[in-house]
Amino acid sequence: MTPRPETFGSFMQCLLENCFSAAIIILVQVINRRQQLANIERAKKEKEMEEEVKKRKEEEENRTRNDENEEHGESTTENETNKDGVHPKTD
Structure with missing residues (x-):
């Protein structure tokens, strides 16, 4: 028994509409996922x-601080004192 042409035609139309809808849904999901990955x-x-x-800002602040200390003679290597309050001898 062969299907009637109007039944087969409506079946094919329904099938095509469902496939088209599924393809659009998948396409939208792919686009959304790509957008999520781009945002991440x-x-x-x-x-x-x-x-x-x-x-860079921290490095610049450290550099500025070191420059200021050197200008004021506050270099840690020059102003270190031992426990007696005497500057260590430098070579």
Whole structure:
């Protein structure tokens, strides 16, 4: 027994509509996942950049502090004293 043409046609139409809907759903899911991965990667890069800026700022502050100490003669190697309050001899 062969299916009637109108039944077969409506079946094929329904099948195509379902496949098309499924393809769109999958496509949207793939796009959303790629966007999530891009956001994660962007957040990682931003964090790395912030850490690098913080590190550079700390290095600059240390350099400035060391320069100021040297200008005022407060170098730790020059002004270290022993327990008697006497500067150690330097060669």
